Amino acid sequence: MDYLLTEEQLMLKDMVSKYAAEKIAPVASENERNHRYPAEIINELSELGMLGIYFPDEYGGSGMDFVSYTIAIEEISRHCASTGVIISAHTSLVCDPIFRFGTEEQKQKYLPDLLSGNKIGSFTLTEAGAGSDAGATQTTAKLVDDKWVLNGAKLFATNGKEAETFVLLASTDLSQKTRGISAFIVEKDTPGLSIGKLEKKLGIRCSSTAEIILEDVTIPKENMLGELNKGFKVAMVTLDGGRLGIASQALGIAKASIEDAVKYAKERIQFGRPIADLQAIQWMIADMKTEDDAAKLLVWSAATMKDKGLVYSTESAIAKLKASEVASFCANKCVQIHGGYGYTEDFNAERYLRDAKITEIYEGTSEVQRLVIARAMLK
Numbered sequence: 281m282d283y284l285l286t287e288e289q290l291m292l293k294d295m296v297s298k299y300a301a302e303k304i305a306p307v308a309s310e311n312e313r314n315h316r317y318p319a320e321i322i323n324e325l326s327e328l329g330m331l332g333i334y335f336p337d338e339y340g341g342s343g344m345d346f347v348s349y350t351i352a353i354e355e356i357s358r359h360c361a362s363t364g365v366i367i368s369a370h371t372s373l374v375c376d377p378i379f380r381f382g383t384e385e386q387k388q389k390y391l392p393d394l395l396s397g398n399k400i401g402s403f404t405l406t407e408a409g410a411g412s413d414a415g416a417t418q419t420t421a422k423l424v425d426d427k428w429v430l431n432g433a434k435l436f437a438t439n440g441k442e443a444e445t446f447v448l449l450a451s452t453d454l455s456q457k458t459r460g461i462s463a464f465i466v467e468k469d470t471p472g473l474s475i476g477k478l479e480k481k482l483g484i485r486c487s488s489t490a491e492i493i494l495e496d497v498t499i500p501k502e503n504m505l506g507e508l509n510k511g512f513k514v515a516m517v518t519l520d521g522g523r524l525g526i527a528s529q530a531l532g533i534a535k536a537s538i539e540d541a542v543k544y545a546k547e548r549i550q551f552g553r554p555i556a557d558l559q560a561i562q563w564m565i566a567d568m569k570t571e572d573d574a575a576k577l578l579v580w581s582a583a584t585m586k587d588k589g590l591v592y593s594t595e596s597a598i599a600k601l602k603a604s605e606v607a608s609f610c611a612n613k614c615v616q617i618h619g620g621y622g623y624t625e626d627f628n629a630e631r632y633l634r635d636a637k638i639t640e641i642y643e644g645t646s647e648v649q650r651l652v653i654a655r656a657m658l659k
C-alpha cells in the first residue's frame with residue numbers, strides 16, 4: 281500500500297515509525313496500566329513537529345499534508361493508542377477549528393503555542409444530556425457587559441486535565457437548539473473553570489477524559505470562534521477531520537493486532553508445529569489483512585479529498601465506521617490467536633482490544649456514522 285505515498289510521506293512514515301518503536305513501544309503498556317500521561321513522549325513528538333503536522337509554517341506548523349497526519353497517527357497508535365488520541369484530539373479538534381474558523385488575531389495568539397506543543401488543546405462538545413444529540417447542549421454563554429459569561433458542565437473532554445486551551449461549545453440561544461450553539465476559545469486559567477471528574481476507562485488510559493465545570497467563566501467577547509449561533513457547523517466540520525484522526529488511530533491498532541498475531545502464530549507450537557500452519561489461523565490472518573487494507577484505502581482516500589479541498593463528510597464517516605470496526609475485529613482475532621495468553625497482560629493483545637472499542641464510540645458512534653452515510657445516500 282505504501283506505493284500510494286509520496287517520497288515525503290514515506291520519509292515521515294519511516295521517521296515516526298522508528299521513533300514510536302524505539303521510544304513509545306517500551307513504555308506503552310506500563311504507562312497504560314498506571315494511567316500515566318506520556319508527557320515526555322508528547323514533548324519529544326512536539327519537537328519533531330508532530331503536534332502541528334498539516335498546518336502552515338507561518339503559524340508554527342510543519343507544513344505537511346493531511347495524509348501525512350493520518351500516517352503519523354497510525355504509526356504512533358500502532359504502539360500506543362492513547363498517545364494517538366492525545367495528538368489527534370489536540371490537532372484535529374482544537375488546532376484545526378482555530379485555523380479554519382479563527383480570526384487572524386486568534387490564529388496569531390493561539391496557534392504558535394498549540395502547533396509547537398507548548399500548550400495542549402481539548403475540545404468540549406459533549407455534556408451529560410448531549411452526546412450523539414449535541415444540539416441538546418445546556419451549557420450557556422451570555423453576553424454581559426460586552427463579555428461572554430459561560431455556565432454549565434462539559435463531559436468526556438480528551439486532554440481535559442492537561443489542556444491549557446479549550447475549544448468549547450455552548451448555547452447562545454437555548455430555544456434554537458443546534459441553531460443556537462456557538463463556539464468559544466477558553467483558556468484554562470480563567471477564573472470559574474475547573475476540572476471535575478476524571479473518567480476511569482476500559483482503554484486509552486494514558487489520555488485523560490475529564491469533566492470541565494464552568495461557573496461564571498468570563499471571557500473576552502473576541503474569544504467567540506466563528507460566527508454567533510454557527511457553532512454547530514464549527515463542530516460538525518471539525519468532526520469531519522477528527523473522524524479521520526480516529527480512523528487513523530484505529531488503523532494503528534489494527535496494524536499492531538495483525539503484526540502481533542503473525543509473530544505469535546509463527547512462534548506458538550501446538551501439536552508439534554507452529555499454529556501458523558493451521559488453516560484456521562491462516563484464515564483469521566488473511567481476513568485481518570484484507571479488512572485492514574480496505575480500511576486504509578478508505579482513510580487515505582478521504583484524507584486525500586481533504587487535502588484537495590473537496591467535500592468529504594460522507595467519506596470521513598465511511599472511513600471512520602470501517603476503520604473502527606476493523607480495529608475491533610483485528611484486535612479480537614489477535615486475542616483469539618494468542619489463546620489464553622491473549623487474555624492476560626503478558627501480551628499486548630488485550631490492550632489492543634480494549635483500546636479498539638473506543639474508536640467505535642467517540643467522535644460519533646458507529647450508529648451515528650451510519651446515520652450520516654445513509655442521510656447522504658437518501659437525500
Ligand SMILES: Cc1cc2nc3c(=O)[nH]c(=O)nc-3n(C[C@H](O)[C@H](O)[C@H](O)COP(=O)(O)OP(=O)(O)OC[C@H]3O[C@@H](n4cnc5c(N)ncnc54)[C@H](O)[C@@H]3O)c2cc1C
Binds near residue numbers: 438646
Ligand atoms: C474516552 C472518551 C473520550 C471522549 N472524548 C471527547 C472529547 O474530547 N470531546 C467531546 O466533546 N466528547 C468526547 N467524548 C464523548 C463521545 O464523543 C460521546 O460519548 C459519543 O459521541 C456518544 O455519546 P454518548 O456517550 O452520550 O452516547 P449516546 O448518545 O447516549 O448513545 C447511546 C447509544 O445510542 C445510540 N444512538 C444515539 N443516538 C442515535 C441515533 N440517532 N441513531 C441511532 N443510534 C443512536 C448510540 O450509537 C449509542 O449506541 C469522549 C467519550 C469517551 C468515552
